[in-house]
Amino acid sequence: MTxxxxxxxxxxxxxxxxxxxxxxxxxxxxxxxxxxxDIPARVAEAEAAGVQSVPALVVDGQxxxxxxxxxxxxxx
Numbered sequence: 001m002t003x004x005x006x007x008x009x010x011x012x013x014x015x016x017x018x019x020x021x022x023x024x025x026x027x028x029x030x031x032x033x034x035x036x037x038d039i040p041a042r043v044a045e046a047e048a049a050g051v052q053s054v055p056a057l058v059v060d061g062q063x064x065x066x067x068x069x070x071x072x073x074x075x076x
Contacts, residue, residue: 002029007046008055010037013069017055021066031057036075043075 006021008014018033025031036043036054046056050063053071057064 002059003032004029004057004059005032005034005049006055006057007034007036007042007051009070009075010035011069013067014055017066017069021055021057040075043072047072 004025006018008018022031022033034042034046036046046054046058049058049061051058051065051072052063053065054069054075055066057066
């Protein structure tokens with residue numbers, strides 16, 4: 001099973017990306033959806049993973065920046 005983390009800030013761009021992404025991924029991929037606006041303590045975790053903006057998907061150490069909703073610095 002593949003594990004992934006989807007970081008977002010709750011903006012319309014992020015919510016749209018989340019809905020699209022979750023519908024496209026194989027159900028065997030476990031996605032931990034992390035709303036950084038609701039859980040700001042995890043911003044440091046996202047930064048450490050290499051996330052520079054949200055929405056972003058992290059899979060196997062690779063960061064996929066999907067669109068631009070907000071810079072990670074704006075979420076601090």
